[in-house]
Amino acid sequence: MCDTCGCNLTPGNRHLAYKPVARGATAVSVLKGLLAKNDDQAGHNRAHFDRRGILALNLMSSPGSGKTALLEATLTALKGEFTCAVIEGDLETENDAERIRAKGVQAHQIVTGTACHLDAHLVHDALHEMKLDGVDILFIENVGNLVCPASFDLGQHLNVTLLSVTEGDDKPAKYPVMFRAADALLLTKTDLLPVLDDFDLDRAEAHLRNLANPAPVLHLSARKDAGMGPWLDWIRVQLAQQLARVAAGQSRRPAIQPDGARYHHTEA
Amino acid sequence: MHELSIAQALVEQVEAVIRTHHALRASLIRVRVGPLAGVVPELLAHAFPLAAAGSRMEHAELALVKAPVRVLCERCGAESEAAMNRLLCAECGDWHTRIVSGDELLLESVELETAASPSPAS
Numbered sequence: 001m002c003d004t005c006g007c008n009l010t011p012g013n014r015h016l017a018y019k020p021v022a023r024g025a026t027a028v029s030v031l032k033g034l035l036a037k038n039d040d041q042a043g044h045n046r047a048h049f050d051r052r053g054i055l056a057l058n059l060m061s062s063p064g065s066g067k068t069a070l071l072e073a074t075l076t077a078l079k080g081e082f083t084c085a086v087i088e089g090d091l092e093t094e095n096d097a098e099r100i101r102a103k104g105v106q107a108h109q110i111v112t113g114t115a116c117h118l119d120a121h122l123v124h125d126a127l128h129e130m131k132l133d134g135v136d137i138l139f140i141e142n143v144g145n146l147v148c149p150a151s152f153d154l155g156q157h158l159n160v161t162l163l164s165v166t167e168g169d170d171k172p173a174k175y176p177v178m179f180r181a182a183d184a185l186l187l188t189k190t191d192l193l194p195v196l197d198d199f200d201l202d203r204a205e206a207h208l209r210n211l212a213n214p215a216p217v218l219h220l221s222a223r224k225d226a227g228m229g230p231w232l233d234w235i236r237v238q239l240a241q242q243l244a245r246v247a248a249g250q251s252r253r254p255a256i257q258p259d260g261a262r263y264h265h266t267e268a
Numbered sequence: 269m270h271e272l273s274i275a276q277a278l279v280e281q282v283e284a285v286i287r288t289h290h291a292l293r294a295s296l297i298r299v300r301v302g303p304l305a306g307v308v309p310e311l312l313a314h315a316f317p318l319a320a321a322g323s324r325m326e327h328a329e330l331a332l333v334k335a336p337v338r339v340l341c342e343r344c345g346a347e348s349e350a351a352m353n354r355l356l357c358a359e360c361g362d363w364h365t366r367i368v369s370g371d372e373l374l375l376e377s378v379e380l381e382t383a384a385s386p387s388p389a390s
Contacts, residue, residue: 024381024382025295025379025380025381025382026289026291026379026380026382027296027377027378027379027380028285028289028377028378028380029376029377030281030285030374030375030376030377030378031374031375031376031377032281032374032375033372033373033374033375034274034277034278034281034299034373034374034375035274035277035373036277036281037277037280038277116270117270119273147306148270148306150306151270151305151306151307152270172353173353173354174353176304176352176353176355177304177305177306177352177371180304180355180371207353209363210353210354210355210356210363211353211355211363212339212355212356212363212364212365212366212367214364
């Protein structure tokens with residue numbers, strides 16, 4: 001056992017442990033995730049959500065896949081059933097937050113400037129600007145980007161990744177880090193399928209399975225209000241499971257948590 | 269392009285190791301990066317000197333150890349090497365696998381320079 005960080009020594013990592021080096025120099029084994037600070041903050045955010053019984057969903061996709069349109073349709077459908085709030089992440093403008101507020105839903109815009117993703121600290125600052133009393137579901141619309149957001153835990157319970165049919169159905173194969181992080185994959189803008197002859201829904205799902213990801217794959221069109229039922233039901237089930245976890249004093253991390261790192265750490 | 273923030277986190281962590289061990293500076297920093305970590309080792313190597321400038325590790329060597337992608341099959345139990353966008357079991361072809369290695373981003377070890385008259389470490 002290494003005293004530095006409390007990590008586990010296993011047959012797989014024993015060779016990384018202390019080895020004597022030249023006089024005047026010392027080698028120490030560290031075995032600590034480089035995103036530890038972000039992950040600490042994310043855990044703190046998640047504890048906030050759990051204490052209040054909030055389900056936090058992180059929406060990720062490339063720009064233009066329909067995250068805000070999906071939110072608009074979802075908030076309209078859930079109105080009267082649950083109290084929702086939204087954190088918007090964009091490089092510039094309040095446009096998306098204004099679209100959400102027009103639905104009568106609390107929205108806070110994080111303007112990242114040039115940062116290509118949200119991190120747990122940005123989300124924490126945003127939470128302090130929001131009224132979370134009575135909120136059931138918090139949606140976090142991440143910056144449109146299929147690369148960086150996948151590497152940062154925000155404190156959410158689940159990741160929802162969108163892939164619109166105007167993109168390639170091989171996106172999961174091209175951006176494996178992002179699609180491996182999905183707890184649910186939404187294939188959006190399916191109303192356009194008749195005019196797009198090169199997007200195959202089954203092929204998109206097969207590429208996701210090649211990433212060893214068992215996440216449900218839902219097909220929908222938010223603008224044409226098609227296929228929204230299964231998505232709304234998924235949210236309802238996730239909220240019920242979140243409330244059950246909270247009642248049992250448990251929490252849930254999104255799929256973003258690397259499995260490989262677990263072989264080097266004890267769970268905090 | 270988030271490698272600069274990773275490099276800054278790396279500098280903070282190595283700084284903490286230096287402090288904990290009452291060392292003068294770090295001379296070698298070993299980081300293990302898996303292809304599925306979402307970090308480009310070359311970009312991290314370029315970002316590191318910027319983040320480390322003026323710190324007690326600005327002359328340290330950054331050694332990036334590339335981890336292979338390996339999966340453990342939940343169906344047949346075999347462990348095999350895989351490609352980062354094809355995490356299937358090499359034995360039976362099933363997709364119900366767990367990543368054993370390949371998504372880690374770990375500060376593995378640090379070599380520290382201690383004071384001129386070191387007490388020999390046991």
